[in-house]
Amino acid sequence: MAGIVIQYIGILRPITRPAFRLLNVGILWVMLPTVVFVSIARYSLDQILGFGNAAVFAVMGLGVCFVWSVALSHLMRHDRKTTIAVALNSSFMNCTYLGLPMVYALVGIDGLGPASLYAVSIGIPHLVLGVALASSASKRAVSPRFVLKNVFIFPATVALITALLFVGFQAYLWDVARDTFDVYLAKPFFALMLLFVGYHMPLVNPRKYVSKLVTVGTIKFLVCPLVVFAIIGMAGLSVATDISPKPSLIQAMMPPAVFNFFLAYNFKLDLKLYGAMVFYPTLFSLFVALPLMIHFIF
DSSP, rough: HHHHHTOOOGGGGGHHHHHHHHHHHIIIIIIIHHHHHHHTTOOHHHHHHHHTTTHHHHHHHHHHHHHHHHHHHHHTTHHHHHHHHHHHHHHOOOOIIIIIIHHHHTTTTHHHHHHHHHHHHHHHHHHHHHHHHHHHHOOOOOOOOHHHHHHTTOOHHHHHHHHHHHHHHTTTOHHHHHHHHHOOOOOOHHHHHHHHHHTTTOOOOOOOGGGHHHHHIIIIIOOOOHHHHHHHTTTTTOTTTTSSSSHHHHTTTTTTHHHHHHHHHHOOOOHHHHHHHHHHHHHHIIIIIIIHHHHHHH
């Protein structure tokens, strides 16, 4: 909420705008890669294989949500741009800037490994499909080479690959590096990520977008968690004792990604529609969906 308040204090904008641009650079190139690297490199290969099913949960949830969102948009006779907006905001959740801090707050450091795998498993297709679909909606041509280039130079992707190589070659993450992150860096990193999310939440009148918000909310907060919960059950895992189910369920309950709004901004799409789809589901997730899930499942 602090980020939202700062956003609307006009006298601070000459300071806050460049400050938050720098914060975005810091999150993208330093904080997020550090979180991903330390969260994976701290484990052995056997341990990572033990919670690697988080990536499966992410991909399965993403696939079901994408198909449902396109099908519902077709039934509701949405135009192409609206269908793309509904698909992006129903399928791709805020696993990094909001999801990782929430997992840290609710589960602790131990939950960051599977949460990071879940986030990167969503983030890579998000970059590919997000850029491709947003460019399609704006009728701009984007080559496969351009899309793949952006995926492989994305800092979190590089951090994940580096961490997996680190683990694969049985390198040892120094205790001082792990302890420095756990004690001194984790809390300020996640606090700054949450502040950044709040600052980029646009306040939009929701009445014009009620049907679209209901569609996105139903898929995001009902279909996705139920799919992930069902797969956890079919895998024979326990929410109470296994390491990957809790972080995966929290990530599955995250609202649409702020990155969708950035795509809309960069490709000149309907900012009010994307803003409503990000802002109101975020409030619903934090104050209704997550508390209910914690009460009934955790």
